[in-house]
Amino acid sequence: MDSKIEDAGVLATPNDADYVQKDADGIDVVDKSQQEGMSIPMMFLVCCPKMAMNMAWAAQWAALGPLLQVLLSYSSVQGVQIVGPTSGLLVAPFIGVLSDTTTSKYGRRKPWLFWGCITSIMCWAVMMNATDIGNSLGDTPDDRTWTTVFVVFCYVWMDITCNLTQVPVVLLIADLAGNRQVTAASIGQGWSIAGSLVVSGYISFFGPAHQSIKPFMGMLMGIMFVCCMSVCWFVKEEQYIPAVKPDTKQQLKDAFSALWVGFKKLPKVLAIYCLIFLLLQYGYTAYNGAKGQFFGIRVKDGIATGADTCGTAGNPACTDRQKAYNDGVRLAGGVTDTIFNLVGWAYLAIMPFLVRKIGAKWVIVIGCFPQVLLIIMAFCKVIAIDMIIVILTSISQQTIFALQLPMIVFQIGLSADNNLGMYAGAFNSANCAGQFLNFALATQLVKTSMTFALPVLIGGILSTFAFLIAIFFLKLDMKTM
Template sequence: MPTGAIGVGTRIPSSTAWAGQPAIRGRSESVRMAYLTASIVGVQFTWGVEMSYCTPYLLQLGMAKSLVSLVWIAGPLSGLIMQPVVGILADRSTSPWGRRRPFMVGGAVVVSVLLMILGWAEELVSLFVSNQDLKRKVTITLAVLCIYAIDFAINSVQASGRSLIVDVLPTSKQQLGSAWATRMVAVGSLIGYGAGALDLEAIFGTALGDTQFKQLIVVAAIALLTCTGITCWAVSEKVLVDDGEPRPGNGAVDILAQMVRTTTNLPPRISAICWVQFWAWIGNANGYTGWFPFLFYSTTWVGEIYKRYDVPAGAQQSADALGQIGRLGSLSLIIFSTITFIGSVALPSLVRTPDDEKPEFTPRPPPGLAGVFEVYEKNKPSLLTAWTISHIIFTCTMILAPLANSFRYATTIVAICGIPWAVACWAPFTLMGVEINRLAGAGYRRVSGSDMEMAGGESSKGGAQGTTSSGELSGVYLGILNLFTTIPQFIGTMISWAVFSMLEPGKSPELAKEAHPSEHHPKDGPNAIAVCLFIGALSTGVAAYATNWLRRLE
């Protein structure tokens, strides 16, 4: 297939009718970008609470690590199913509110309700079950089901929010939009981990719940609804008009058929971007994941390192071990998120934009530094180079994970990963946004005025006349990118399960309540999470090679 061709069965017909133009409220570009990406703060805050506290929460309920690792198959499973499905359904939606925002609002409401059920799972089960052993089993089952449902629902919000960026912004703004999205990921993580590191019970008492976990759950639900509401209020979408022409069905068979046709007929550069993402998450031929174990286990790992190496022998066990480990892990992730935020702000200005367009203004450095700036501008690295370097940094850092023997050591390792994570959240979405806009052949115009800036093609119902605005297929293409992120995680989950089964087959001595010491896994052997992090590091070498492969298609 020639470069730039769109996969079979994926192009929206030329007779497609559109109403209106995409618009964002705000008097400055920074305000508009903040509004556009605000929903990502709420999504990431919720992910942060889940990743920081749900693993130790399940361990506290009595689950073995090998079983907890299988629970986190919810993440890749929900992404595998929900993001492509929501992308296709939204691409075809003729809702007068737009194609993305209805899915964002609906998903946010469902997630908030499920968070409440998760936080008060023990109390809800106690209303119906009195037997202690049965109550524990039912509570674990309910918690696991809630985690699965939350992951499915929040993927609807996340997928729609990412597609909205592609839909609204022109090609020249895709890197800026993705950079802002990465900043919001860092801000959401920073706020979430910061809240997790605080002793919320000392601040709020029992107003939001009687444990740290419950209070974070309430805050996460409020944050998700608020941030999603801001984006939906500030952004106006173009509307796909129902012109009476026959359109593809929305049944399961129709959606699956389009996914297969599109995935097997991807344009060359989009295909190459997807494969880089694939290797960044799966690694070598043995199927080990890179970022997956880091994101889900780093908090628990840091807390366990502290418990094993830093707590004096004979020291009294904390009454709220879950809260203590969660706070300790959150401290390291605060530094991680701070570095991610700094990187997301600084790196885009240091990297050449993928479309090589001239900037809208010419920087005027001090006269003494003008020569240095001129040389740097001529030799500014590409986004692909930055992505390659980020893979190498992550590999070198995670290889050291099994050697960690102190809280400070573990925190340093986690913090360094903030730089490659900033690029990982930014590069693939920027490159995909640029390619989707190129395929659409979009034309854009800036609308000056009071408080709205438009980004799009000609308004009215002119799909067949003039140029259409971009993003008709952003949902399905970003859904496919997510497939290449989530499929490797299934294999990674099985690898994690195997590692935990071999190295730490029992219950957590740091967290498991009401467990006899004979049921605990040993603490004097290698830390299983550190081994998973090491295995994950092996993945990114192949990702670096795949990024260079993508460079050949430039």
């Protein structure tokens, strides 16, 4: 069994064929975007770290968001959550550029994947013991200052290390996919959904994750280690050997300027797609960043204070409103997320076929529409209708993420010096910018009488703008698998 995997791993990096073209300086370069990429089984192996990555992000929304809500005020939670997109905005393009120029014998992407995995696991080891650490430092049920400090610290740490891990994963997939970028991206998104399903399944069976943080984080650490180390061990990546030895200071300068340069150099089509991406991510984060609070507080009229400890030893029984809050968190992160992810899986299975038949432009247009329905959800307290709308937004999210790297490769090709990491970092920054804008505004929006419904309404309106931009301004004829 091991020998078969190793043999497959040796073939993971496609060999250079006859796809030699001239770059702007007249130099021969190999564009691997027209070559046949890795096999389907190898795609499943290379993409598997995306399962762990999406588990990490899902854990942040489903477990740490409600935990922060227990420890902090509404506006303070939104303030802390701004750190996530801020770190992604800065870290992703920085790591992308450094990854492009890494000359390690292990390859350009795997060293970053390895250390991102290790530092993430270290973070979660501290996170799962934050309450015990706080209690040992003198926390009481009425004053949980130290627990709050460690949870917030680990929340920031997790944001940085998860971005450190996420960027090389998507770049490695693109490097090896060849002319099957959409197929590889769909498989990657499928793994992402599997990660979300593990989180939502855990919540469905064991209740809100913030009530059993140790086993939840332990599971997350194990899956992260197995997925990332499998790729580091079995997948063989070519060493990058630049024509001219890079200057370290210049590399760092380029990395720090990557955010601005990446956006500045985006081709027009990618710039428009980047704007659509930003608007849709604002719209989705408006719900997803506070989904437990939306269902628990807005829809079910619950209360978060003490909801994580009520009913346990030494604490009073849960009140009806505390039960309502926990039920809302369970509903949002459990059954709703599970169906959301199953619908996403089904959609990803047919997305390469749809791109080939009607083109990427119209797949994107169709994908934008479900998030327009968030406008309705903001005013609706009927649980079934709210669940249906949330589930349909899975189509929007799977589309916008799965087509990100294929769109970039379709526009710039797949040569060794095409700055793929910089462009991918720019898109990740667009994602984070959408989240950043949401959290920055949500700190004030949740203080209104509509509480968590007003950010959802604004998210639906901006998603409508994305829908219209995709129809009238996105000029694209991409029908590749």
